[in-house]
Each structure stands twice: as structure tokens, then as C-alpha cells.
Amino acid sequence: MKRMWKNVLGVTIVAAVSVGAAIGTSTYLIEKNESKQAISDLAQVFNQPIHYAGINAAAAENIDFTKAAENTVHGVVHIMATTTVKAQYADRGERQYVDPFEFFFGFGGGGFQRPDPQPRVGSGSGVIISTDGYIITNNHVIEGADQLEVTLNDNRKFEAKLVGTDPQTDIALIKIEAKDLPTIPFGDSEKLKVGEWVLAVGNPFNLTSTVTAGIVSAKGRSISTGDRDKSKIESFIQTDAAVNPGNSGGALVNTKGELVGINTAIYSETGNFAGYSFAVPISIAGKVASDLKQYGVVQRAMLGVMMISVGDIMDVLSMPNLPEESRKEYQAMKDKIKVSEGAYVSEFAEKSSAKAAGIEIGDVIIAVNGTPIKSSHALQEQISKYRPGDKVQVTVNREGKEKTFNVELKNAQGSTEVVKSKGNSADVLGAAFEALSNDKKREYGVSYGVEVTGLLNGKMKQAGIRKGFVILVVNDEKISTPEQLEKMVDRLLKGSSDNQYLVIKGFYPENGRTKIYAIDLAE
Numbered sequence: 001m002k003r004m005w006k007n008v009l010g011v012t013i014v015a016a017v018s019v020g021a022a023i024g025t026s027t028y029l030i031e032k033n034e035s036k037q038a039i040s041d042l043a044q045v046f047n048q049p050i051h052y053a054g055i056n057a058a059a060a061e062n063i064d065f066t067k068a069a070e071n072t073v074h075g076v077v078h079i080m081a082t083t084t085v086k087a088q089y090a091d092r093g094e095r096q097y098v099d100p101f102e103f104f105f106g107f108g109g110g111g112f113q114r115p116d117p118q119p120r121v122g123s124g125s126g127v128i129i130s131t132d133g134y135i136i137t138n139n140h141v142i143e144g145a146d147q148l149e150v151t152l153n154d155n156r157k158f159e160a161k162l163v164g165t166d167p168q169t170d171i172a173l174i175k176i177e178a179k180d181l182p183t184i185p186f187g188d189s190e191k192l193k194v195g196e197w198v199l200a201v202g203n204p205f206n207l208t209s210t211v212t213a214g215i216v217s218a219k220g221r222s223i224s225t226g227d228r229d230k231s232k233i234e235s236f237i238q239t240d241a242a243v244n245p246g247n248s249g250g251a252l253v254n255t256k257g258e259l260v261g262i263n264t265a266i267y268s269e270t271g272n273f274a275g276y277s278f279a280v281p282i283s284i285a286g287k288v289a290s291d292l293k294q295y296g297v298v299q300r301a302m303l304g305v306m307m308i309s310v311g312d313i314m315d316v317l318s319m320p321n322l323p324e325e326s327r328k329e330y331q332a333m334k335d336k337i338k339v340s341e342g343a344y345v346s347e348f349a350e351k352s353s354a355k356a357a358g359i360e361i362g363d364v365i366i367a368v369n370g371t372p373i374k375s376s377h378a379l380q381e382q383i384s385k386y387r388p389g390d391k392v393q394v395t396v397n398r399e400g401k402e403k404t405f406n407v408e409l410k411n412a413q414g415s416t417e418v419v420k421s422k423g424n425s426a427d428v429l430g431a432a433f434e435a436l437s438n439d440k441k442r443e444y445g446v447s448y449g450v451e452v453t454g455l456l457n458g459k460m461k462q463a464g465i466r467k468g469f470v471i472l473v474v475n476d477e478k479i480s481t482p483e484q485l486e487k488m489v490d491r492l493l494k495g496s497s498d499n500q501y502l503v504i505k506g507f508y509p510e511n512g513r514t515k516i517y518a519i520d521l522a523e
Contacts, residue, residue, distance in 0.1 A: 024073045045293055046289075047130055047131065065211075068254070068256060071309070074255050075128045075181075076127055077125065077126045077199045078123065078151040079125060079160070079249065080121060080123050080147070081148055082145060082147040082148075083145050103405075107310065122145075123206055124202075124203070124246060124247075124249045124250075125203045125247055125263070126174065127184055131181050131183060132178070133175050134163070136171065136172070136173055137262070138170050138171065139172045140170060140248065142174065148439040150162040161174065161175070162490075162491060165292075166288045166301075167499075168233050169232075171262065171280060171288045173288075173293060185257070187258030189281035192254070195216065196216045197213060197257075198213070198239055198260065200247060202249070204244035204246040204247045205246050214242070218238040219237055219238070221235070221238040222234040222235065231379045233284065234377055244266070260279075262279055265281045284384050299418060302383070303352075303354045304349040304353050304410065305355075306347035306348070306420070309374075309377070310340065310344055312432075313337070316330050338398055341373075342374065342375075343376040345396075346361065347361065354432035358403075359394065359490070363392060363397070363400070364396060364397045364398050366396065366402070367393075367394075368383065368393070368394055383409065388409055388415070389408065389410075390408075391406060425490050425493070426456070428458060428459055430460060431458060431461070431465070432455075449472045452467055454467065456512075460519070463517045468510075469507075469515070470506045470507055471504055472505055474502055475501075475503055492521055
């Protein structure tokens with residue numbers, strides 16, 4: 001399918017994450033009864049009470065926001081994420097520079113070191129979803145961080161560990177060691193109505209415990225981010241509650257104080273709030289968090305179709321300068337469509353459960369388990385609530401006739417098996433490490449590095465690395481201690497499979513020549 005033609009808007013979708021002076025503003029170009037089961041599962045995993053959001057139909061002047069605010073501010077935390085700045089090192093001699101005083105006058109002791117860059121510090125928000133310390137936030141709040149510090153509303157501080165991340169939904173789960181923490185009860189994001197009042201709770205500009213109010217402006221909203229990653233799941237709750245840098249990962253709640261979304265991004269030309277903000281529905285975020293806690297990775301169900309929103313097809317055809325080849329392609333699609341809304345099936349994946357069930361190219365998916373589907377993003381949202389092995393009823397319109405198919409959802413590998421976490425760095429790498437002693441640093445002429453002191457069956461042995469190899473740089477980051485390397489690998493294993501790779505640069509002491517190894521952790 002050729003790339004769809006789109007008008008480019010002169011605006012930016014900005015991640016609502018606050019950053020320190022060392023970092024520039026981070027741009028993050030980013031509905032039925034079945035949801036009750038999803039919320040029940042989530043509540044059971046995190047030992048939470050179950051609440052279902054109703055329709056708050058009272059007039060604005062009769063709504064009291066104070067109870068919802070009081071019940072939620074204690075369940076929202078402030079997150080400080082510290083990241084070690086990565087530097088580029090071409091080889092093991094790059095960090096040594098000739099001191100001009102030594103060169104001309106014989107002073108010094110063999111060169112001087114370029115000062116290490118200062119760590120970068122960013123901040124965002126998170127929502128406590130269990131009394132024993134599980135916290136849901138955005139992936140972009142904690143991505144790449146070496147240290148996470150959580151501050152509760154009562155000013156207690158805790159170091160947090162990363163449980164898992166899911167870049168496709170921009171959701172992450174972290175954990176602090178604490179008990180009897182305040183939580184926000186789960187609501188049902190699919191019961192929300194456009195025009196309903198909601199509150200955004202977070203820490204904009206490092207101002208803790210900030211509450212703003214607005215209404216739901218739209219549902220199932222996708223964001224034109226310019227990102228080519230078509231696997232990203234975007235079906236946001238759009239509101240006009242004020243959200244600013246630092247609000248990312250905070251709570252979107254209804255007037256009963258029930259969690260219905262995780263605030264994620266804003267629509268802005270300046271980087272600050274300009275009228276619209278976006279939240280990941282708890283129907284999606286909660287399922288992701290539940291999977292990360294139970295399995296370490298998201299159990300993502302696939303329908304196995306490539307799809308285009310019916311509305312997008314019509315928009316493309318209305319463009320005056322559309323190339324003739326593309327016009328014919330989209331006109332052929334339009335000729336098959338007899339509905340004004342839905343997700344047009346344009347292609348199938350290699351192992352497609354939809355194709356196996358009888359769905360055909362040219363069908364327009366209009367409902368999943370009775371829930372209407374208005375766009376491809378709405379279809380993504382519905383399927384994301386399920387796990388591989390779940391069975392759903394998919395209703396399509398095939399050139400004017402409705403047909404319903406029973407589809408067993410599968411994972412990306414084409415099976416219904418549970419995808420398991422790959423374990424920790426020690427299990428995966430199969431190697432033991434030791435930091436270089438000062439004597440070895442002098443002998444080898446380096447100022448940092450770790451030595452491979454033992455090998456078992458694992459990724460390093462498979463890559464051809466031998467005992468005695470000195471690791472200097474991994475993924476453009478200098479390595480000084482075994483703990484630093486292990487922490488990096490653990491972080492990668494808990495993230496997206498697309499980013500689970502290592503490029504290792506170092507040398508063997510016997511010849512001193514630089515060697516580079518590439519390891520795919522996802523295989």
C-alpha cells in the first residue's frame with residue numbers, strides 16, 4: 001500500500017514531560033461491556049476496588065470538583081528521571097587528548113581527560129495503582145533513565161525500579177518499595193461521553209499536586225505525529241483540561257475521582273498548553289500495566305490486517321494534486337465501500353487470524369463484539385484490550401452486506417502462546433564481568449572498561465566474544481562497571497523488541513585491535 005497523502009499541520013504534538021536545562025523540550029509526535037471484564041482483570045491483578053464510571057450529566061454549576069480532587073491528588077506522584085549522557089567514542093584512544101603545555105614544556109602525566117557531561121534530568125507524573133507501590137506512567141517519562149526517584153504527595157521519596165515498558169502505547173510500569181499507599185480506583189474509559197467533565201491531576205513545571213478541569217472534547221482521537229511506526233496504538237481521549245510539561249503520566253479522572261486515562265501529550269505550537277490535551281484510555285493503559293506485572297511483556301493480540309480508515313480514503317481522493325496512479329488505487333477502494341465509517345481491510349499479515357476466519361481484502365470492519373468501529377484507530381483500541389487466544393466477533397460490510405466472523409486472535413508470531421520475558425542480563429548474556437583495575441588501565445592505556453572473565457552459553461558466546469575481551473563502549477555509552485552494563489541490558493529487555501540490540505566495542509589485550517560485535521537480544 002503506497003504512503004497515504006496528508007496535509008501537514010503547522011503544529012506539534014508535545015509530550016507533557018518537564019525537562020532540566022541539560023535537555024531541550026522533548027517532542028513526542030504522538031469503547032462496551034467487554035471493557036468491564038478488562039477493568040475487572042486489572043483490578044484483580046493490582047488488588048484494586050472496581051468502579052465503573054457513569055454519565056455525569058449534572059450541569060457544570062452543580063458539579064463539586066473538590067471531592068474528586070481530594071481523593072486523587074494523593075494517588076499521583078512526581079517522577080524525576082536521571083539519564084547519563086551518552087558520548088561518542090570511535091575507539092579506545094579517543095578520550096585521550098594531548099595537553100599543549102605537556103607537548104611544548106613537558107608538563108603533565110600523559111594527556112588530559114575531557115570532562116564527563118552532566119547527567120540529564122527530566123520530570124513527569126505517575127499514578128499509584130496498587131497499595132504496595134506499582135505506579136503507571138508514560139514510557140517517554142522514564143525512557144533511557146538510569147535512576148528514577150518518586151516523590152509522593154506527602155513528600156516522601158523513594159527510588160523506583162522499572163518493571164516494564166510498552167512504547168507502542170507509551171505506557172510504563174514502575175515499582176517502589178512501600179506499603180499502604182493511596183490509590184485511585186479504576187473507572188471505565190469507554191463509558192465516557194463527549195462533553196463530560198474530567199480532571200487532570202499531575203505535576204506541571206514541577207508544581208506538585210496540580211488539578212485542572214475540562215471536558216472530554218473527543219474520543220478515539222489519533223494524532224498526526226509524523227512517526228512512521230504504524231504499530232503504535234493511538235486512540236486518545238481528547239480534553240481541554242490544561243496539561244503542561246510535567247503532566248505526562250498523570251491521572252485523568254472523572255468527577256467521581258475514578259481513573260479513566262493517563263495524560264500523555266498536548267497539541268501546541270509553543271510547547272505549552274494551547275487548548276487540547278490527550279490521554280491514553282485506562283482500557284488500554286490498564287491492560288498494558290496488568291500484562292507488564294504478570295508477564296514482564298505485553299501480550300498483544302493481532303487481527304492480522306492492514307487497514308485504512310474509510311474517512312482517510314475519502315480525504316485522499318479529495319486532494320487536487322493526487323498522482324494518477326494513487327488516485328486509481330484509492331478510487332478502486334472507494335468503489336467497494338458502501339458505508340461512511342469503519343476500517344477498510346487493504347492487506348493481510350503473513351499469519352492472519354482475520355484471513356483464516358474468512359475476512360477478505362475490501363471488507364470494511366464496522367464492529368468488534370458489537371462495539372461500533374468508526375476508524376482504524378478505533379479498531380486498534382478494541383483489539384488492544386484482548387490477549388492472544390481470545391475470540392472476538394468481527395462484523396464487516398462487504399459491498400453493502402453485513403457479515404460476522406468469529407476470529408481467534410494471535411500474537412505477532414502467529415500463535416496463541418504467552419510471550420515470556422527473556423529474563424535478566426546475566427541469563428541472557430551468559431557472561432561474568434570485572435571492572436578494570438588501575439594497573440590494567442595503565443597497562444592497556446585506557447581510563448575505563450570491563451573485562452569478560454567468564455562465559456557460559458548465552459548471547460555473548462554466540463556472538464563470538466572470548467574470555468579476556470575488554471568492553472569499552474556499548475550502544476555509544478562508555479562502560480566503567482559491570483553493574484552499568486547489566487543495568488543497560490535489563491532496561492533493554494524490558495522495552496520494545498525493536499530496540500533490543502547491543503553494539504559492543506572493545507579490544508583483546510593480546511593484540512590491542514578494536515573489535516565490534518552486534519547482539520540481537522530479541523532473537
